[in-house]
Amino acid sequence: MEYQEYKEYREYFKDLIDKKEIKELKESVSELKNVVDIAEIIEDMEDKDMLLVFRMLPKEKSAEVFSYMELNDQLRIVTSITEPELNSIIEELNFDDRIDILEEMPANVVTKVLKNTPASERKxxxxxxxxxxxxAGSIMTIEYVNFTEDMTVKEAMEHIKEVGMDKETIYTCYVENEYKMLIGFVSLRTIVISDEDKKIKDIMIEDVVSVNTLDDREEVADAFIKYGYIALPVVDGEHRLCGIITFDDIMDVVEAETTEDFHKMAAINPSEDEYLDQTPWQLSKNRIPWLLILMISATFTGGIINRYNYILVEYMILNTFIPMMTDTGGNSGSQSSTTVIRALATGEIGLSDSVKVMLKEVEVGLICGSILSFVNFLRLIFIAKTPVVIAILVSFTMLITVVLSKFLGATLPMLVKRVNLDPAIMASALITTIIDSVVLLIYFGLASKFLPL
Amino acid sequence: MEYQEYKEYREYFKDLIDKKEIKELKESVSELKNVVDIAEIIEDMEDKDMLLVFRMLPKEKSAEVFSYMELNDQLRIVTSITEPELNSIIEELNFDDRIDILEEMPANVVTKVLKNTPASERKxxxxxxxxxxxxAGSIMTIEYVNFTEDMTVKEAMEHIKEVGMDKETIYTCYVENEYKMLIGFVSLRTIVISDEDKKIKDIMIEDVVSVNTLDDREEVADAFIKYGYIALPVVDGEHRLCGIITFDDIMDVVEAETTEDFHKMAAINPSEDEYLDQTPWQLSKNRIPWLLILMISATFTGGIINRYNYILVEYMILNTFIPMMTDTGGNSGSQSSTTVIRALATGEIGLSDSVKVMLKEVEVGLICGSILSFVNFLRLIFIAKTPVVIAILVSFTMLITVVLSKFLGATLPMLVKRVNLDPAIMASALITTIIDSVVLLIYFGLASKFLPL
Structure with missing residues (x-):
């Protein structure tokens, strides 16, 4: 279903509710089969209406729909339904979804839920x-299938039939030794096509890629992208199997992390909430800090112009070229910084490539700078009829600007990463402010040297 | 394995090759189990060395390693190995990988390969x-498991055992009717836990999410992220099943599409090649067009300053505030445009939310603008000791600048999307250039009205 269809359903439901045609509403709701679609539709409804439709869903379905909803909307439901309703939803949820929602619920609701949970599970x-x-620990689930190495394929298959329904995935099963340490994995595909009498230890793959409970979810996402597995096992410091993470949970992580990168690069402090769910005040809170910092930094650039006022008084024409110069510097720099930041994020380059990258960007700067500088020179001489000495000054500064911006744009993110900060902060906005000052210093520096004053 | 380990392996292998210690090289290569890791290691080796190590791999493994390599590196191998070697690799590849590499190979190599392919497959x-x-058609594979609705679970299981080894996935199987139309799917999990005598039609799920052969791979990726399935079926206009796409192939697509967005937003024409594989000349070619366009546009901004030279001559101090004003405008605008572009890309907002988004951004602009404007006013009065009338002019322009930038930053990407272009082009660079001009017009317009000249 597409965005537009969701909207149409919402409007249709709203209409039925307003007209109190509850029977027809119930029928339309029951015709919706896909739980993801149902979640998308009701998420954007008003509290009261959402709850009404949510309560019309059959019990098993409502828990599934609930698990596909955004956290914010889950909380809207949690705080409105009765305790027995809440308990029955929580009970139906997968273990990892249950943890996710418990992490975010108000303390009093958590206590209420835990009260109804058996002691072992509560622990x-x-x-x-x-x-x-x-x-990784906070997003993993314990609902995996585990074997011992001495099981036969037949026993393994029976084990799957017995417990498989309640597991997050049965397609990759993990083999533990007597100390609960992860020693291998075996795919359901291998089990299905193997001889019934074979031992698990003879068909399992020992070279198992795993992540650690304390690894950041971004590292986990990288591992999924690289290896393309359905699930990855999560182990503790002693290599004991603690849980698994499945690819569907990680796709959301990839999307969220990417959005975070986009926002950081646009000088916004990232938020976990969706855009439409945030108030203007919340949005502003995430945007103001960098705007303030950058506004104050830009006064340095103003200061530089101020310092060279005596040149501008003589050559007012130089003032006209400042926006072109600083904009081109900013654009060249952010092309390089974005390329480097993204290549670092996808693992295309590492810090050990730093020198190679810097040299390459300087070469790119020379090529781009020469072309821009040449076009600019022609325009100044033939169209703007600028005096030759000014045209040379401006074009030469342009060349230096582009080379330097490319160099800084590539180097600063790698430097920031070297000191273990997120390179994404060295994106357009900050780079532009830094480059602005550097460019103006060069521009006026050259002008004061070569123009008769 | 991490980036650093790959590098160490490469250096170690290079060392062994230089010392001609081929036996030891062979042993070290055979100790590497994971095909993804092997691909990562040899990809960045020199042609001759890469080929040497590649040829040491056992036959089945070499095809698998090949399938995990970047296209560029695959071509390096294809063009260096003998025809029989090439044929044996191509034969071992999955169907979709085979198509991918054939699409990129030089025509004469394709002819050679197709010559050795049976006529039916060639077609x-x-x-x-x-x-x-x-x-979707270009990335799908035909290696899926299909059932008819009258099969029993037992027959289905036997069918999987028979053909499962050669299929891309056996975890989701598809049900076709007599006209080859897709009528449902059934997961291996359901098959494993169902009664042997049950009919497929009784356990299959009819509400099947599918994509069309002509859908863009980005739409396919969105569907995967939304629904979290292991595989999606691809159908033609008559809803006949043509192939499937599995999640591991789509994770690469998601990464590639995101990189494309990042590059577009930084005013770079996207390329499919990795950064380190591109020559400075290729990189420049993708960056020059926008730099040129933006440089020329920035001369308009210069023109505006030029037009108001008569004010600057009287009030040189106004010049000092231009960078702060245009930078803050650019930053505010790109915060909004990035947020909106990303929210459109993830489907968080749609075009039907346009009005809501515009209003919200104006509110955010009012909040951010007031704060920035206030801080700026205090700084001008108490630190910079600027005349009050100038401080008021600058601070008031700042407020208008922020509100307007937020409005334009949010509106322009949605407008661009409305006319079916990619909103990503309305990112920082272009927004900044547009906002620069608008801000200066307002600044000087107000100055010429309210300052005694």
């Missing part, structure tokens, strides 16, 4: 709630 | 080669 839930935010 | 390959680039 486990509390353990999971202690994993750091955004760690 | 199929040619059909696949005709799908538009980046369409």
């Amino acid at each position: 486990l839930i509390n353990e999971f709630l202690r994993y750091p935010e955004d760690s | 199929l390959i040619n059909e696949f080669l005709r799908y538009p680039e980046d369409s």
Whole structure:
């Protein structure tokens, strides 16, 4: 279903609710089969209407729909339904979804939910709630299938039939030794096509890629993209299997992390909430800090212009070229910084390539700079009829500007990464402000040297 | 394995090759188990060395390693190995990987390969080669498991055992009717836990999400992220099943599409090649067009300053505030445009939300603008000791600048999308250039009205 269809459904439901045609509403709701689509439709409805439709869903379906909703909307439901309703939803949820929602619920609701949970599970839930935010531990699930190495294929298959329905995935199963350490994995495909009498240890793959409970979810996402597995096992410091993460959960992580990068690069402090869910005030709070910092920094650039006022008084024409110069510097620089930041993020380049990248960007700067500088020179001489000495000054500064911007644009993100900060902060906005000052210093420096004053 | 380990392996292998210690090289190569890791290691080796190590791999493994390599590196191998070697690799590849590499190979190599392919498959390959680039058809595979609705679970399981080894995935199987039309799907999980005598039609799910052969791969990626399935079926205009796409192939697409967005937003024409594989000349070619366009546009800004020279001559101090004003405008605008572009890309907002988004951004602009304007006023009065009338003029322009930038930053990407262009082009660079002119017009317009001249 597409965005437009969701909207149409919402409007149709709203209409039925307003007209109190509840029977027809119930019928239309029951015709919707796909839980993802249902979640998308009701998420953007008003509290009261959302709850009405949500309660019309059959019990098993409502938990599934709930698990596909945004956290914000889950909380809207949690705080409006009765305790028995809440307990039955929580019970139906997968373990990892249950942890996710418990992490975000108000403390009093968590207590209420845990009260109705068996002691053994309560202990486990509390353990999971202690994993750091955004760690592999905090997004993994314990609902995996595990074998011992001495099981036969037949026994393994029976085990799957018995427990498979409640597991997040049965397509990759993990093999543990007596100390609960992860020693291999076997895919359901291998089990299905293997002889019934074979031992698991003879068909399992020992070279198993795993992540650590404390790894950041971004590292986990990188591993998924690189290896393309359906699931990855999560182990603790002693290589004991603690849980698994499945690819569908990681696709959301990839999207969220990418959005975070986009926002950081646009000088916005990232937020986990969706755009339409945030108030103007919340949005502003995430945007103001960098705007303030950058506004104050830009006064330095103003200061430089101020310092060279004595040149401008003589050659007012130089003032006209400042926007072109600083804009081109900013654009060249952010082309390089964006390229480098993204290549670092996807693992295309590493810090050990720093020198290679810097040299390459200088070469690119020379090529781009020469072309821009040449076009600019022609325009100044033939169209703007600028005096030759000014045209040379401006074009030469342009060349230096582009080379230097490319060099800084490539180098600064790598420097920032070297000191273990996120290179994304060295994107357009900050780069532009830095380059502005450098460009003006060169421009006026050259002018004061070569123009008769 | 991490980036650093790959590098160490490469250096170690290079060392062994230089010392001609081929036996030891062979042993070290055979100790590497994971095909993804092997691909990463040899990809960045020199042609001759890469080929040497590649040829040391056992036959089945070499095809797998090949399939995980970047296209560029695959071509380096294809053009260096013998015809029988090439044929044996091509034969071992999955159907979709085979198509991918054939699409990119020089025509004479393709002819050679097709010569050794059975006629029926040759016809199929040619059909696949005709799908538009980046369409679902061009990335799908035909290696899926299909059932008829009258099969029993037992028959289905036997069918999987028989053909499963050669299929891209066996975890989701598709059900076709007599006209080859897709009528449902059934997961291996359901098959494994269902009664042997049950009919497929009784356990299959009829509400099947599918994509069309001509859909863009970006739409396919969106569907994967939304629904979280392992595979999606691809159908033609008559809803006949043509192939499937699996999630591991789509993760690469998601990464590539995101990189494309980042590059477009930084005013770079996107390229499919990796950064380190591109020559400075290729990189420059993708960056020059926008730099030129933006440089020329920036001369308009210069023109505006030029037009108001008569004010600057009287009030040189106004010149000092131009960078701060235009930078803040650019930053505010690109915060909004990036947010809107990304939210459009992830489907968080749609064009039907346009009015809501515009109003919200104006509100955000009022909040941010007031704060910035206030801070700026205090700084001008108390630190810079600027005359009050100038401080008021600058601060008031600042408020208008921020509100207007936020409005333009949000509106222009949606306008561009409305006319079916990619909103990503309305990112920082272009927005900044547009806002620069608008800001200066307002600044000088107000100055010429309110300052005594």
